[in-house]
Amino acid sequence: MTDTDLAIDVRHLAKRFGDRKVVKDLTLQVPVGQICGFLGANGSGKTTTIRMLCGLLTPDDGEGTCLGLDVRRDAMKLRTQVGYMTQKFSFYEDLTVAENLEFVARLYDIPNRDRAINEMLDRMGLVDRADQLAGQLSGGWKQRMALAACILHQPKLLLLDEPTAGVDPKARREFWDLIHEMAADGLTVLVSTHYMDEAERCHRIVYLADGRLIVQGSAEEVVAQAHISTWRATGHGVVEAAKLLRDAPGIESVAAFGQALHVSGTDRDAVAHALEPLQGRDDITVEETEPTLEDVFIHLLAASGTKTEHAA
Numbered sequence: 455m456t457d458t459d460l461a462i463d464v465r466h467l468a469k470r471f472g473d474r475k476v477v478k479d480l481t482l483q484v485p486v487g488q489i490c491g492f493l494g495a496n497g498s499g500k501t502t503t504i505r506m507l508c509g510l511l512t513p514d515d516g517e518g519t520c521l522g523l524d525v526r527r528d529a530m531k532l533r534t535q536v537g538y539m540t541q542k543f544s545f546y547e548d549l550t551v552a553e554n555l556e557f558v559a560r561l562y563d564i565p566n567r568d569r570a571i572n573e574m575l576d577r578m579g580l581v582d583r584a585d586q587l588a589g590q591l592s593g594g595w596k597q598r599m600a601l602a603a604c605i606l607h608q609p610k611l612l613l614l615d616e617p618t619a620g621v622d623p624k625a626r627r628e629f630w631d632l633i634h635e636m637a638a639d640g641l642t643v644l645v646s647t648h649y650m651d652e653a654e655r656c657h658r659i660v661y662l663a664d665g666r667l668i669v670q671g672s673a674e675e676v677v678a679q680a681h682i683s684t685w686r687a688t689g690h691g692v693v694e695a696a697k698l699l700r701d702a703p704g705i706e707s708v709a710a711f712g713q714a715l716h717v718s719g720t721d722r723d724a725v726a727h728a729l730e731p732l733q734g735r736d737d738i739t740v741e742e743t744e745p746t747l748e749d750v751f752i753h754l755l756a757a758s759g760t761k762t763e764h765a766a
């Protein structure tokens with residue numbers, strides 16, 4: 455792969471606020487046209503990284519390019535070439551959808567403004583809502599309008615910071631369908647999310663813990679790299695069993711998935727040993743299962759902090 459195939463190519467990025475290092479030695483390459491999921495606990499440094507990648511924050515250390523532009527030297531130019539959707543809705547609630555898009559179009563000095571806006575309204579399915587006040591839109595439509603505003607200037611790289619937080623599953627699915635359509639047209643997307651179903655829709659996943667990149671790869675690769683063993687326990691006794699298992703040696707995470715309990719750890723024998731008392735009980739069935747991406751992230755969260763008990 456040549457460097458020009460990489461939309462994001464940064465090495466050893468670091469950022470601190472005061473004495474606190476919030477991004478540490480972060481090296482990341484994202485090929486053109488890929489959707490890269492950015493995961494990690496709250497405060498792990500995702501937003502700070504995104505802001506360095508779009509030229510809004512200067513790294514303290516490290517170097518690299520986005521869209522071939524230097525993240526330090528070309529920061530001003532980079533800002534105009536990247537689409538950045540912030541976590542918080544940052545448009546005018548007392549302007550209509552069309553007026554918000556017009557504002558953005560003027561800001562970027564987009565040629566053939568009216569045509570560009572109408573085409574975007576059409577593409578995003580926003581035509582019927584064009585005259586509605588942005589503040590009166592539901593969460594899903596607000597996000598769609600924000601996305602429209604971010605891509606109006608036709609960026610080649612889109613940085614989305616938790617774009618679907620609080621949005622219902624149908625609207626989230628439609629939002630992701632749009633993202634996939636755009637990626638198929640060559641747009642590169644880096645998207646932070648806490649939703650596992652969204653992580654699974656990414657071409658690759660990058661996981662941060664405490665400012666460091668811990669693991670990256672496709673969903674399958676990330677699951678394989680975690681080297682965890684997972685057992686699934688079902689039956690009436692699992693709620694009681696969860697309490698006992700939480701403190702058992704070798705068990706690193708205990709997570710409830712509906713009626714089932716997922717019990718994981720890196721030492722397979724130790725987990726199997728801890729589960730032995732449950733074998734043969736008639737109110738619990740225990741079987742080894744393939745870890746899911748969610749099991750892996752719960753495990754990574756636990757590994758970077760303390761043992762977790764989690765309800766999915």
Ligand SMILES: Nc1ncnc2c1ncn2[C@@H]1O[C@H](COP(=O)(O)OP(=O)(O)OP(=O)(O)O)[C@@H](O)[C@H]1O
Nearest residue numbers: 471472476494495496497498499500501502503541
């Ligand atoms: N401008 C700032 N000044 C001081 N500290 C900051 C600043 N911005 C972020 N931080 C701190 O840096 C750490 C990383 O924050 P960041 O927002 O990058 O994490 P995040 O992974 O995006 O979290 P979340 O999932 O909650 O959005 C946090 O502890 C945060 O409080």
